[in-house]
């Protein structure tokens with residue numbers, strides 16, 4: 598299996614906030630040989646520890662504790678209502694733009710652990726099709742709560758198979774377009790991949806790495822906040838996707854990042870301002886190891902860095918981001934060169950941190 602095959606598998610394994618069972622198991626299966634200690638905290642975040650392996654001499658008695666936080670949840674829905682005809686209504690967990698939700702196929706997961714129970718459904722807003730809608734009706738953008746899922750089976754069967762609270766995710770395949778890769782859950786399985794592959798390629802490092810695959814980021818950084826209390830890191834690196842709005846119709850000064858220009862060192866977003874010295878260090882390491890980097894500022898939106906930076910007395914923190922086009926749609930798109938740059942830059946940092 599090539600490294601990017603793992604990314605494809607990560608992005609197509611369902612796991613919405615609070616229902617991360619399957620993606621957690623996939624990551625646990627993958628990381629056994631990479632880390633020294635692995636545990637799952639009460640909320641469901643994976644805390645994987647890699648002990649120092651310094652090149653020369655003994656490890657420091659109290660090595661620098663570096664926490665990586667990559668959220669493993671994706672935006673999706675929980676079933677909120679089953680109507681008298683067997684149509685499902687949904688409650689969002691994470692922020693979809695409803696303009697991207699018309700005429701989609703979805704997967705309903707009645708058992709978070711068992712894919713054999715999954716059902717395929719059609720997602721559409723309730724209401725009239727364009728042929729019979731009035732001009733006013735055509736203009737209005739429905740809210741998430743007006744969308745419904747058609748499972749194609751009768752009400753009796755629906756009641757037998759589906760219950761309130763079941764996870765629903767968009768069903769969309771992975772595509773490779775030149776150097777780009779398209780999938781619905783690059784946010785944030787791209788970061789899970791970066792954390793796994795950076796730790797896999799480490800040779801020697803003096804810090805103690807606490808690699809946390811967090812839960813429930815998309816509903817308010819909940820997993821990262823809890824797990825950073827446990828880890829009490831000296832340094833926190835949030836890893837996430839960030840906007841690449843380098844596409845037509847957006848002025849250059851609002852692009853945030855550009856696909857293909859390298860790993861994004863996030864200076865600030867609405868949840869955290871990155872530690873000045875850490876940002877400088879990542880910049881310097883990029884130059885030293887000839888890894889492409891770009892700086893970015895995200896005007897609105899946050900990451901796990903906002904949760905871990907303020908926990909347990911606080912820590913020095915920043916966000917490493919993978920530039921992504923069309924975030925929070927089902928066509929989240931990354932450049933394979935950028936995601937590899939993120940992996941290499943993170944590994945270079947972990948090998949130098951002490």
Ligand SMILES: [Zn+2]
Nearest residue numbers: 784785837838
């Ligand atoms: Zn994210």
